[in-house]
Ligand SMILES: Nc1nc2c(ncn2[C@@H]2O[C@H](COP(=O)(O)OP(=O)(O)OP(=O)(O)O)[C@@H](O)[C@H]2O)c(=O)[nH]1
């Protein structure tokens with residue numbers, strides 16, 4: 001579905017305002033400068049926040065150097081590796097406190113192309129949340145081994161069916177939120193860390209009735225640095241998604257019985 005509209009598109013949206021692109025990093029020394037440069041070129045008005053978990057390879061220091069030369073670049077230094085979810089939650093909080101109106105999630109490794117950001121932001125003019133999607137017509141992945149594609153498509157399909165969310169790419173991490181949307185998701189209760197952090201935010205947005213729109217993106221496999229994907233991340237996603245799905249089905253059944 002290209003458009004997860006909940007409301008027939010009747011709602012009026014205000015202008016987008018100030019944008020913050022949040023890039024979580026753990027050992028991305030080879031990638032950080034190229035990606036920040038590409039964001040600055042692709043969306044020159046936007047600010048960038050690098051949320052670094054004290055990367056042993058010195059990514060945080062490199063980010064500080066970029067910030068020293070450019071008042072649109074900021075760095076959030078975190079004490080140690082706590083996972084993607086925690087880094088984003090801290091980045092969102094920082095951005096909301098600083099008064100940004102739009103908060104964007106983007107990986108550091110070049111998989112999400114900054115040149116596609118204007119398309120996501122244009123779509124956000126008529127939406128509460130925009131998801132970059134690999135699995136819509138027009139979306140694609142470049143240089144991914146087959147097993148990654150199977151895992152990702154399978155994870156999205158499993159989540160979509162179990163959680164009843166009309167979203168093709170529910171694990172993706174290239175997204176643009178209006179601040180009000182983030183404020184309505186109950187972020188204080190989010191405990192998920194890896195891919196399921198993305199599933200968690202998407203399902204919360206759908207459940208809260210937000211207008212979620214997917215736009216096709218070209219996702220490019222990282223060329224430099226190491227993946228942080230692990231078996232633990234996949235296992236976490238599987239058990240949390242299953243628990244959410246079973247929990248909400250039981251709630252519905254209980255609701256039917258008592259009503
Ligand atoms: N701050 C922070 N960033 C993280 C952590 N884990 C991953 N990241 C960042 O989150 C983004 C996505 O991580 P990746 O390792 O690329 O994960 P992936 O895209 O699933 O895996 P690949 O496809 O193999 O690249 C990258 O920018 C990472 O540096 C973490 O614990 N803390």
Ligand SMILES: [Mg+2]
Nearest residue numbers: 107109111222
């Ligand atoms: Mg990656």
